[in-house]
Amino acid sequence: MYRLAIQGGTPVVPAGSHVRWPVLGEEERRAVRGVLERGVLSGQLAPEVRGLEREFAALVGSRFCLATNSGTSALHLALIGAGIQAGDEVVVPAFTFVATAMAVLHQGAVPVFVDVEPRFFGMDPAKVEAAITSRTRAIVPVHLHGVPCELQPIAELAVRRGLVLIEDSAQAIGARYRGRMAGTMGLAGCYSLQSSKSMAAGEGGLLVTDDEEVYRKAHAARMFGEDSRPEDEASYSLAHALDGNRAYDSAAVGWNYRTNELSAAVARAQLRRLDHWNAQALASAELLGRRLRELPGVTPPEVPADRVPAFHKYRVQLDASKVGVEAQPPAVRDAVLRALRAEGCEVVLWQTQPVPGQTLFRKMEAASAGRPDRRVSYDLAQYPVTRAILDRSVVLFSQTYPLAPQPPALVEAYAEAFARVWTRLPEVLAR
Numbered sequence: 001m002y003r004l005a006i007q008g009g010t011p012v013v014p015a016g017s018h019v020r021w022p023v024l025g026e027e028e029r030r031a032v033r034g035v036l037e038r039g040v041l042s043g044q045l046a047p048e049v050r051g052l053e054r055e056f057a058a059l060v061g062s063r064f065c066l067a068t069n070s071g072t073s074a075l076h077l078a079l080i081g082a083g084i085q086a087g088d089e090v091v092v093p094a095f096t097f098v099a100t101a102m103a104v105l106h107q108g109a110v111p112v113f114v115d116v117e118p119r120f121f122g123m124d125p126a127k128v129e130a131a132i133t134s135r136t137r138a139i140v141p142v143h144l145h146g147v148p149c150e151l152q153p154i155a156e157l158a159v160r161r162g163l164v165l166i167e168d169s170a171q172a173i174g175a176r177y178r179g180r181m182a183g184t185m186g187l188a189g190c191y192s193l194q195s196s197k198s199m200a201a202g203e204g205g206l207l208v209t210d211d212e213e214v215y216r217k218a219h220a221a222r223m224f225g226e227d228s229r230p231e232d233e234a235s236y237s238l239a240h241a242l243d244g245n246r247a248y249d250s251a252a253v254g255w256n257y258r259t260n261e262l263s264a265a266v267a268r269a270q271l272r273r274l275d276h277w278n279a280q281a282l283a284s285a286e287l288l289g290r291r292l293r294e295l296p297g298v299t300p301p302e303v304p305a306d307r308v309p310a311f312h313k314y315r316v317q318l319d320a321s322k323v324g325v326e327a328q329p330p331a332v333r334d335a336v337l338r339a340l341r342a343e344g345c346e347v348v349l350w351q352t353q354p355v356p357g358q359t360l361f362r363k364m365e366a367a368s369a370g371r372p373d374r375r376v377s378y379d380l381a382q383y384p385v386t387r388a389i390l391d392r393s394v395v396l397f398s399q400t401y402p403l404a405p406q407p408p409a410l411v412e413a414y415a416e417a418f419a420r421v422w423t424r425l426p427e428v429l430a431r
């Protein structure tokens with residue numbers, strides 16, 4: 001009979017057995033050295049930036065790709081490229097990272113949050129339809145945690161209602177939905193290259209589109225609204241990397257959303273191992289899922305037949321009532337988290353409230369109360385599924401030690417630790 005670590009037993013997962021993310025090897029070092037030796041650190045036509053754009057466009061099968069300094073700026077550029085304007089409404093999920101909604105605010109547009117469905121944490125198509133008004137211009141579904149959301153009905157809805165579809169694939173680089181790469185099914189798709197993501201470049205983002213107008217508008221907005229055309233590449237010279245034939249004539253409001261050569265070079269090295277890490281994460285997710293599914297009341301992420309997830313996060317839902325334990329879901333969640341951490345597991349919550357619960361949106365709702373023409377409703381009662389998921393789930397592994405690079409023996413140890421903790425839930429809760 002074992003003793004749990006919270007009861008003084010030996011932790012199941014030995015200290016020091018996790019692999020840290022991002023995994024940086026000789027390829028990244030060589031890439032960075034190459035940039036330093038070349039001496040060109042930036043420029044939207046510089047070789048690493050353009051190389052990254054070409055390689056990523058080829059990887060996902062898109063006509064155009066723009067590298068940016070963050071996933072958030074890529075989302076903002078996609079909205080600009082799609083012609084979203086101040087006052088337009090953009091439908092986003094209530095369960096996402098704040099950046100999805102923040103990009104909408106950057107454009108002066110209004111995020112309208114809808115609740116998600118509990119299987120893949122994607123926006124609920126029926127609720128998207130109900131949220132559409134005469135001011136709605138776009139829908140931004142999110143492939144949360146790297147699992148593609150149920151996109152088909154949302155894409156059909158967008159076509160039927162004449163709305164723009166932009167995919168937030170920040171967490172789903174390399175994932176597939178019905179054979180198509182996540183991020184390539186709408187007018188534009190956006191990805192993040194921030195350090196925790198599957199292609200970690202420190203900071204950075206990517207926008208892909210097949211639409212030349214979206215590409216050109218986003219291209220200009222990335223650099224101060226200048227019409228610095230992609231064709232200019234023909235006259236780019238490394239010897240005059242900081243000069244070139246720039247017109248210095250802004251035709252519209254723009255930003256400086258360019259990335260830099262060091263980040264782009266690291267991203268290119270990471271791109272070469274993307275398939276490897278995604279495949280390893282999927283194999284581990286399946287292994288762990290098989291073990292966790294044996295425990296009543298424990299729901300690990302599903303891998304549906306029509307999707308290939310790129311497991312960025314591994315969220316496990318808990319229902320204590322299925323093992324005859326009556327307790328508030330957050331109390332169960334927090335007790336399990338503490339017990340698993342004591343067993344040596346990395347466990348996080350990654351957000352505890354729907355995005356519209358954040359102070360910014362509370363303030364926006366309060367400020368809009370006296371303005372019937374600008375009224376926004378961020379009543380949290382509208383997002384019961386998001387709240388239930390957050391109240392009753394934990395994320396196994398963390399951003400510093402995610403699932404993808406961990407060896408199978410460690411993943412097995414997580415399954416063992418979880419089974420021990422869940423089987424002794426009353427004792428875990430009593431602590």
Ligand SMILES: Cc1ncc(COP(=O)(O)O)c(C=O)c1O
Nearest residue numbers: 070071072097099100170192194
């Ligand atoms: C779902 C989602 N959207 C957008 C972003 C924004 O990306 P970045 O942090 O690169 O701006 C993130 C990053 O965490 C994300 O998880």
